[in-house]
Amino acid sequence: MSDTILSVSRLSAGYNGHIAVADVSFTLRRGEILCLVGESGCGKSTLLKTLIFSPEITLQAGEIILDGIDLTALPPKERARRSRITMGMVLQNPGAAFNPIRSYRAQFIEALKSHGKYNAASFERQAADALEKLELPDGVKLLRECPYALSGGMNQRMAISLAMLLGQDLLLGDEPTSALDATIQLQVAKEFKKLRDENGITQIIVTHNVALARFLADRIGVMYAGRLVELGDATELLNHPKHPYTKSLIAAVPTLEGGMPEGLAGQPALTGPAELGCEFRDRCPCAAENCGGRRYELRRTGENCFAACCGGEGAAM
Numbered sequence: 626m627s628d629t630i631l632s633v634s635r636l637s638a639g640y641n642g643h644i645a646v647a648d649v650s651f652t653l654r655r656g657e658i659l660c661l662v663g664e665s666g667c668g669k670s671t672l673l674k675t676l677i678f679s680p681e682i683t684l685q686a687g688e689i690i691l692d693g694i695d696l697t698a699l700p701p702k703e704r705a706r707r708s709r710i711t712m713g714m715v716l717q718n719p720g721a722a723f724n725p726i727r728s729y730r731a732q733f734i735e736a737l738k739s740h741g742k743y744n745a746a747s748f749e750r751q752a753a754d755a756l757e758k759l760e761l762p763d764g765v766k767l768l769r770e771c772p773y774a775l776s777g778g779m780n781q782r783m784a785i786s787l788a789m790l791l792g793q794d795l796l797l798g799d800e801p802t803s804a805l806d807a808t809i810q811l812q813v814a815k816e817f818k819k820l821r822d823e824n825g826i827t828q829i830i831v832t833h834n835v836a837l838a839r840f841l842a843d844r845i846g847v848m849y850a851g852r853l854v855e856l857g858d859a860t861e862l863l864n865h866p867k868h869p870y871t872k873s874l875i876a877a878v879p880t881l882e883g884g885m886p887e888g889l890a891g892q893p894a895l896t897g898p899a900e901l902g903c904e905f906r907d908r909c910p911c912a913a914e915n916c917g918g919r920r921y922e923l924r925r926t927g928e929n930c931f932a933a934c935c936g937g938e939g940a941a942m
């Protein structure tokens with residue numbers, strides 16, 4: 626089995642002909658947690674939706690190679706089957722994934738059946754084991770509950786435990802802790818980590834919360850206006866950010882000591898990435914005249930780090 630579970634190459638996608646993510650390339654090793662950060666509207670959710678071939682997305686170009694097979698080259702039915710076997714998704718609001726008024730038990734069984742993984746004799750024990758791992762004792766009783774009756778944090782853990790039961794190797798999380806109270810956020814984040822540590826589950830977690838990425842990520846991808854502008858080992862990227870946008874994003878996080886964030890004026894353009902020119906140039910403290918004519922390209926900035934720009938004189942690299 627190859628060490629690489631997912632390889633995305635030059636992916637461009639959007640809605641009704643409007644491009645929302647462009648030229649995205651990265652690879653993901655088995656067992657790795659990649660966090661995608663960036664302000665609202667930068668294309669993080671669109672990228673995840675593209676990876677699961679959500680019907681609202683139009684794929685414009687690129688390859689999505691999962692377990693060695695290019696999903697974009699498969700007929701839609703086979704592509705859906707393969708991506709369902711390997712990839713699971715946890716949303717910001719688990720209510721969107723579960724029916725609020727049907728018991729978890731019924732919904733878990735239905736999901737397992739659709740994956741050909743339901744075994745009536747062992748279901749309750751396996752489900753209780755998965756819930757126990759997430760520190761939810763008395764799982765059998767919990768399964769009888771309906772989502773509307775449980776808190777957001779509990780619902781999110783039920784969604785994670787379903788992914789465990791389905792045995793999906795790659796979990797995609799779209800702001801999975803954002804709707805939760807601060808204390809519960811940390812607990813759920815710990816559970817994502819546990820899922821990797823104990824079950825080896827690879828993850829792509831989208832978050833606008835740099836502190837969460839610091840806690841969770843092995844690698845971080847920074848998105849700006851539909852492009853991946855920096856990608857690298859989490860520690861290196863957070864301690865030595867290269868791209869002016871990454872620097873602003875990190876500076877905008879309030880410190881624990883109560884320091885005030887520097888903030889980031891303005892907002893990303895919502896028109897989608899242009900063919901030429903850095904999208905960040907209007908907000909960039911290092912912008913130079915030639916930034917409007919540059920072609921996007923991620924270049925190596927360190928052993929495992931890449932950036933589309935390093936700021937400084939004349940910007941670019």
Ligand SMILES: Nc1ncnc2c1ncn2[C@@H]1O[C@H](COP(=O)(O)OP(=O)(O)O)[C@@H](O)[C@H]1O
Nearest residue numbers: 640645664665666667668669670671672681895
């Ligand atoms: N369903 C949709 N239809 C049309 N445009 C959309 C839709 N969802 C998002 N977009 C647009 O795609 C761009 C990226 O959005 P999104 O992926 O949701 O960003 P993020 O998750 O980083 O906040 C934005 O310009 C947004 O307006």
Ligand SMILES: [Mg+2]
Nearest residue numbers: 666669670671
């Ligand atoms: Mg989003």
